[in-house]
Amino acid sequence: MRYGYYPGCSLTGTGIEYGLSADAVIRHLNMDMKEIRDWNCCGASSAHNHDPLLSIALPARNLALAEQQGFREVAVPCAACYQRIKAAEVAARDPLKRREMEEVIEEELSGAIVARSLLEIMVHDIDDSALAAQIRRPLQGLKVACYYGCLLVKPRAIAMDEAENPMTMDHLMERLGATPVEWGYKTECCGGSLTLTRPDTGVQMTAEVLKYAKLAGADCVVTPCPLCTSNLDMRQGTAEKKLGRSLGLPIYYFTELMGFAFGLPMKTLGLDRHFVEATGLLQSLPVPASG
Amino acid sequence: MKRIGVFVCHCGSNIAHTVDCKQVADEAAAMPGVVHAQEYKYMCSEPGQVLIQEAVKEHNLDGYVVTACSPRMHETTFRKCAGRCGLNPYMVEQVNIREHCSWVHADKEAGTEKAIDLMRMGVAKVLKNEPLKAATIPMTKRALVIGAGIAGIQAALDIADNGFPVTLLDREHSIGGRMAQIDKTFPTLDCSACILTPKMVEVAQHPNVELMTYAEVESVGGFIGSFDVTIRKKARYVDTKRCTGCGACIQKCPSKVPSEFEMEMGPRKSIYVPFPQAVPNKPVIDAPHCRYLQTGKCGICKKICPTDAIRFDDQDEVVTERFGTIVVATGYQQFDISAYEEYGGGRIPDVITGMHLERLLNASGPTSGKIKRPSDGKEPKNIVFIKCVGSRDEAKNRPYCSKTCCMYVAKQATLLKEKLPASKSYIFYMDVRTGGKNYEEFYRRTQVDYDGHYIRGRVSKIFQVGDRLIVRGDDSLLGRPVEIEADLVVLAAGMDPQHDARELARTLGIAYDAHGWYTEAHPKLKPVETQTGGIFLAGACQGPKDIPDSVAQGSAAAVKASALLTKTELTGEPMIAQCNEAMCSGCGLCVTICPYKAITRQPKQERIHGKMRERMVSTINSGLCQGCGACTVACPSSAMNMGGFSDEQIMAEVDALCQR
Amino acid sequence: MSALSPKSGSPADCAVTEGHVGLPVLDPPPTAAPDTGKTKNGEWQPYIVGFACNWCTYAGADLAGLSRMQYPPNMRLVRVPCSGRVNPQFVLRAFQKGADAVLVAGCHPGDCHYGTGNYFTRRRFLLMQRLLTFMGVDPRRFQARWISGSEAPKFRDVVTELTEQVRPLGPNRLWREVEP
Structure with missing residues (x-):
């Protein structure tokens, strides 16, 4: 089997829509992908703050498991998980660090397996015609602001795309029929790590992202990151208060928009579970002439 | 004994x-x-x-x-x-x-x-000493200057004034180089064209100067005194002998192409001269954009030409000529801002470079000197300059200072204030470097008299919102972030070596540094010489330089070249490598280790057992060898030796020292 | 391999000149009976052959003279055009003929009069020192230094240091004893 699927914790919790829609899209595309058995926490957002070794050993175990289970690549939907697992993969290239990690996890690391974000797999591994063949409801006229956040593109050693102006998701959206807008906030911080410690500053940053998406003329924001989404979606009300204006920007995962374009039911994709109402905008899209 | x-x-x-x-x-x-x-x-x-x-x-x-x-x-x-x-x-x-x-x-x-x-x-x-005799090398009394920017023009003029024939070569079809694109020059604000064009005309009319424009150096053989240079003269499709430069063909040509000279902000035709004061002022046809050459339909220029000068069947011509000495003055190219994604990577129309602004300021530029921003032609009010774009930035592999940007930004801010009194220029800088006569004074005037608002800090991001540009940076003196809404952003793009500088250096056999700037023979004492005898450097090809420095170096290179040309023959260095052909196996290790390309493998005919056989042996060019002895150590069969410092001599010295 | 490639390492004195190759040292311990050929006041004196490039180190030694610096009279300098001219055979010959130490000195890396000569010296030196160590020569007996034309004090210090480093090692008798 090619891809070992690593769902991570968010996709069953705060990012349930991401989990549901990713599942549905993967199944719909009949991809060569299966969940890694016995996966564990990737260590994101806490481990690397206090123990560098733990922060790479935790994700390294997932790489080792995937390899044992015969996968060649690890597909990671969550941006934070991707960042950690990729970091472990990069660290394992250093023989000294690898030995250290192997000792901790009591598993062997060959260094052959690679971690990839689900986004880049969807964009690079599924060819145009295969994708086009699945599209039932093209996202005609939908102006999307592609928001990548920081975790997929920084630092350079683990980045899946250019850090200043990534285009991977923009290309995917174009292929789905949507119109990505040119805007300057693709990788600005969503304020994620400040939501609990400094909520006032955090929400200011969330608000800036939403403000510039709106100014760029977007109807909605699309992301590959559960943390960004919970900030932009859940805290949009607070952000609106801060900005003193209403925004009403639905925040989608790219898999939700893929699933919608494929004609999958909204409920299956979790589109009914958003804080900012997300179904109406999609329903208002022009229905293509049947043919 | x-x-x-x-x-x-x-x-x-x-x-x-x-x-x-x-x-x-x-x-x-x-x-x-x-x-x-x-x-x-x-x-x-x-x-x-x-x-x-x-x-x-x-x-x-x-x-x-x-x-x-x-x-x-x-x-x-x-x-x-x-x-x-x-x-x-x-x-x-x-x-x-x-x-x-x-x-x-x-x-x-x-x-x-x-x-x-x-x-x-x-x-x-x-x-163990052997008598040595220096070889003499004949001197061809003719110089080649590669690159006809201000440094090359100056070098050619000085060599010609010294009474020697000189060929001034440029790959563009007009001489003038970058200086021709510049509007005014710091710190005096005299117009660039006004001081350059007389020199262009002077060099073109000088009896000792032969202009060879629209031509490129293909290969260089030989050595000091007799460089055999193969030159490709590109097809112009216009017979320069017949053409009078009337310009009728240019007027009538139906195809428009973005002008390189105008930084693609204005059109030119497919048959064109890059700018009105071009020398020679005779058009060429840009074959890839010419309707007739691409589709066989059109030919208006041919029909309209009063002197029948259009030659659609023109071909490139390759000539080989001999020169005694070469001055390299190939200049620089502007840094490509697409590497700065945070500044829009060249995608935002109103984020332009210094050279773009030069053309916008210039009265004969695409806007006739009116400051109109590229996106919508509006007059900008808030203008942000960002210095050190492609200079002093290790992340972009440009650790060096481009030397001219501080001054050209001060100049442009001054000129903008003169043209648009209501405008305001904000200048983000890392340091202001104004070493040079009257430079610091000029910079002070920009600040004090022309309202240039200098902000010390880097810009982290530029993005568009509507028709405005948001420029975000920090003010490191006040220690706080800055955000400016600008109408136009000018990136003070630094200097890069020409994209093909390394190729030319390998052709010439001269050294270059990690970035592609040509290396002088000594950083202080031989600033215009190269390690290769007879080849000299002038202008920005050796490193970022402004106009006065380029001119000074052009003159210096000309003096060095002229000194060679005064001689009828050069005496070589006798203490150089010698090859014992009987022992040489032709392995070629010496060829690669030689820093002067002085050794070549050449066939040698020999009679062995009654049969003529051919084998390869190393041959030393006495004109190029400088006598470092690297080859002697590299040679596995001890066929390479060195006059004056032979293996036998040094061994004898060691023996004598130790024999006590 | 990177340490052996030209232009690697710092442009100043490269590390190879200071460290020693970590191979076992088989140099025989100093013997009580000094070589009679090299005594002064009945005391054994180290005898050192130095190869100096004409452009930097030889000029540095000249400057030391002009500045009247004093240093031990134990080294004899052989002038070569470039440190890259020093054939390993010259070094072996010096040891064979009984030199107690050999110094190869040239311009600082990057400053070679001929552009690249000393890069080759640097690589050759590393290999030579390993070879000599393998043969049983204490690596302290074979050293390389980069001394520019203006570094007269450095030249003085190098000669002084080298002499003092070699003194406790005693005479080099390795080849002397095997030579017929």
């Missing part, structure tokens, strides 16, 4: 004070091969030299050793002295018993002992 003389110099008391010179002479006299040993107070003086010459004659010496000061001081003196009495100058060795002995060792006994060792070393060496 050779008959050797030893002359021990006292250097007044400089040597004699701590070295027993008599003992040295006595020890020398006892050495095998030494037929005469003598001491004297000042060997380098006229009587001292006469004494040597008389001894050479009297004792019929084959060579001699002078134990005296450093050979770096007087080796030439004693070699010339030998030459004057009929001895080959290279049969002389000088041994250093002053700087390396008497002056550094107070103990007379130890000093004398060391002096005797050194004398023995010299005698052992001179016994």
